Amino acid sequence: MLEPWNNKNLLPPPVQTCYSDVKIDWRYLKQACTNAVNILSKQSPLHNESALLSRFIYKYDKKFRNDIGYRMFKKINTTLRRYLMLNIIKDIENFALTLPNDTESDEYLPTRQMLQYVLVRLVSFSKLMLRISVCCKKAAVFYLDRVKRGESHWMSLMPYALLCRIWSLSNVLLQHSCSWYAQMYPFLRNLQLKGLPFLPDSYDLPVNLADWLDLKNLENLGRFQWAHKEIIKVDKILVEDSESNTVDSLMMYINEINKDNEQIEMKLLPSEPILETNIQTIEKYVDEDKGEVTSKEHFKGVDKGEAISREHFKSFFEQPKKEAKAKKGAYYHSLDRVTNTKTLAEFVNKEETYRYEQNIMSLTNHLTFMQWQALKTTLLRLCGDNLSNNRKIQRKFLQIWKKKCVEIS
Numbered sequence: 001m002l003e004p005w006n007n008k009n010l011l012p013p014p015v016q017t018c019y020s021d022v023k024i025d026w027r028y029l030k031q032a033c034t035n036a037v038n039i040l041s042k043q044s045p046l047h048n049e050s051a052l053l054s055r056f057i058y059k060y061d062k063k064f065r066n067d068i069g070y071r072m073f074k075k076i077n078t079t080l081r082r083y084l085m086l087n088i089i090k091d092i093e094n095f096a097l098t099l100p101n102d103t104e105s106d107e108y109l110p111t112r113q114m115l116q117y118v119l120v121r122l123v124s125f126s127k128l129m130l131r132i133s134v135c136c137k138k139a140a141v142f143y144l145d146r147v148k149r150g151e152s153h154w155m156s157l158m159p160y161a162l163l164c165r166i167w168s169l170s171n172v173l174l175q176h177s178c179s180w181y182a183q184m185y186p187f188l189r190n191l192q193l194k195g196l197p198f199l200p201d202s203y204d205l206p207v208n209l210a211d212w213l214d215l216k217n218l219e220n221l222g223r224f225q226w227a228h229k230e231i232i233k234v235d236k237i238l239v240e241d242s243e244s245n246t247v248d249s250l251m252m253y254i255n256e257i258n259k260d261n262e263q264i265e266m267k268l269l270p271s272e273p274i275l276e277t278n279i280q281t282i283e284k285y286v287d288e289d290k291g292e293v294t295s296k297e298h299f300k301g302v303d304k305g306e307a308i309s310r311e312h313f314k315s316f317f318e319q320p321k322k323e324a325k326a327k328k329g330a331y332y333h334s335l336d337r338v339t340n341t342k343t344l345a346e347f348v349n350k351e352e353t354y355r356y357e358q359n360i361m362s363l364t365n366h367l368t369f370m371q372w373q374a375l376k377t378t379l380l381r382l383c384g385d386n387l388s389n390n391r392k393i394q395r396k397f398l399q400i401w402k403k404k405c406v407e408i409s
Contacts, residue, residue: 004199005123008085013113013198017098020109024190026099032183033096039176040089046169050080052162060155069142073159076135076166083128088121112191113198115184119205122181129174130213134221136167174215181209333361338397341383348379364405375404 004010057077064070095118098110140163146156185207199205206212214221333354338344354362355372364372378400382393 004120004203005127008082010117010120012091012094012117013111014195015094015098015110015114016194017108017110018192018194019107020190020192022190024109024187026109029184029187030096030099032180033092033099036092036176036180037089037096039173040092043169043173046080046166046173047084049162049166049169050077050084053077053080053166056159056162063155067142069139069146069159072135072139072142073163076132076139076163079128079132079135080166083125083132086121086125086128088125091118091121109191111194112188113193113195115188115191116198116205119181119184119188120199122177122184123206123209126174126177126181126209126213129170129177130218130221132170133167133174133218136163136170137221139163140167171218174213178210178213178215185209333363335363335398335401339394341393344379344393344397345383348376348383352376367405371404375400378404 053073054077057074060070064073095110095114098114100108140160143156143160143163147153147160185205188205210216333347333350335347338347351362351364353359355364358365364375367375379397382396382400
């Protein structure tokens with residue numbers, strides 16, 4: 001069985017008043033209802049953001065239908081639609097109309113069932129706002145990650161900003177709903193129960209809505225455990241002690257790495273050549289690879305070699321660059337080839353192929369995708385024009401190229 005706050009088809013109790021012997025401060029209760037109606041009636045910013053959200057879903061449903069953040073986005077849209085169907089303003093207004101005015105007698109007050117219905121609607125409203133807030137957090141993680149990686153950033157920045165605005169509005173309404181609930185709940189014991197009970201026997205309304213929703217841990221709700229790593233493996237040399245700080249440990253770590261790299265480079269490539277003066281001072285030469293010891297007489301008559309730079313030594317291992325020779329009958333991609341509609345269409349097709357293959361022959365590498373599409377559309381429209389003179393096509397082509405390709409760079 002659904003709980004009353006989760007039942008969208010919950011019927012309100014009959015509107016009636018009854019005589020009350022207990023004197024209560026009904027003005028305070030009416031003021032709480034008035035404040036709630038005033039705030040809920042000024043939610044046009046939230047409605048505007050909801051409209052933007054629904055349009056974004058309609059436009060990019062096929063592109064992002066398998067994205068996890070987009071699925072959270074759709075959950076927010078569904079929750080906002082439930083919020084619009086709730087119509088809590090009308091329920092609070094109907095209850096406030098049954099409260100007495102200053103000119104009327106304060107002996108007749110609404111029943112307890114009517115106040116219970118308003119409190120149940122406040123619980124439903126707060127649960128919807130809480131779900132919107134949590135889903136906004138979860139969806140924002142994925143869209144912010146797309147923005148950081150530069151993946152479809154122009155299509156991710158708008159929904160990320162939209163989620164931030166909806167999250168802030170939902171948090172404010174959530175705090176307000178808890179405040180209204182706390183102001184209305186104490187009057188339950190003072191109002192009389194008239195007729196059939198409204199709530200089931202096994203169901204009790206929460207005394208404190210903020211504690212029932214666990215708003216103290218609202219910041220932790222919606223977080224992913226994998227996004228917050230608490231244990232990080234650090235090298236033992238980076239352990240901070242009382243005599244040194246982290247910066248000194250880090251510099252020691254860097255120095256040790258540099259020493260290891262220098263030893264590796266010395267084994268692979270000596271920085272100094274073996275000269276005659278150095279040979280005279282060598283008493284023994286130890287071959288580390290074979291483990292053999294050779295005396296200095298072994299170096300007599302050996303070619304001393306010539307000192308070369310490190311860059312020159314690395315050039316020995318570079319592969320020679322092959323010069324690209326144009327084959328006979330090969331296509332020469334240039335602006336000069338465009339003389340008529342046929343060569344213009346061929347030029348556009350070749351340019352699009354080179355751009356797709358990221359070939360150096362492409363002449364529009366500096367243009368973005370949208371700029372190339374605009375240039376391509378204009379050139380293809382020029383191909384369709386029935387210009388009798390080929391000079392007009394060539395002149396028009398050079399004008400378009402200068403305007404949309406040369407000047408834009």
